[in-house]
Amino acid sequence: METKKVIIVTGTIILGIVLNALILGRAIQRFKKEDRSISVKGFSEREVKSDFAVWTIKCRVAYNDLMDGSKAIEEVKDKVTAFLLKNGIKTEEVIQKDLIVSDKMAQDYANFNASNSFRYIIDRIIQVRSNDVENLQKVSRMTDELLKAGVVLNNANEYEGAIRYYFTGLNEIKPIMLTEATKNAKNAAIQFTNESHTNLGKLKRANQGLFTIVDRDEALSNQGDGGYMTGVSDIYKKVRVVVSVEYSIE
16 A cells, blocks of 8 residues: 555655756747847938028128228128128028127226227127028028128137028938838848748847938948938938847747
8 A cells, every 4th residue: 555655745846847848948938948048230321401501691890980880790790791781691681680799898807008909899699590501501601791891700719700501301211211210221131030040039129229311421420320410511411210129939
């Protein structure tokens, strides 16, 4: 009787071990299968033309008498405004911005000499914001007419006086670019599985990279994924996006 119980207990233990081994084996097999995956990147790029431009114009006069300087800068402002309107810039596109007055005598550590320098430097900033980027580009190259009229433009800073170009239609091209980048990623995954004699499985996860907007020439020397940024000196832009995709491999 005791021998029979031992045999039953022993058989039960062995059966349990076998079942556990089978379950563990299948689990390991399933884990390995699910763990096999491939991560690829897909790329999409478009060349676009800017659809918005900003031109900041700084005019300057220098006088010893503040009232005379104020009148002079107003005359300069009127000349610049007339020049812009005459060349196809709309009234609502011209914005009168800051009026800046610098008193050399009031500046700390200034070595002011009234006999050979002007006391007041007056700057008037005019900004043009337009969707007609081609016309604004053309007009910005005609500033010699202002110089002939006696208007002095102060562009001491290299960024002042230059037009800044922007592309605002990103949302319109986002869907098609994401579709294209995802398709390119899948093609890369298929090529990998074909060369490794495996089969491409289901999409496990996807990560959309940030869109970048850079000047066309800048894009040639900046091939990184980057973030959302923009160059502003070129009327033509490069828009790009990179997506990261992971597929299972069967």
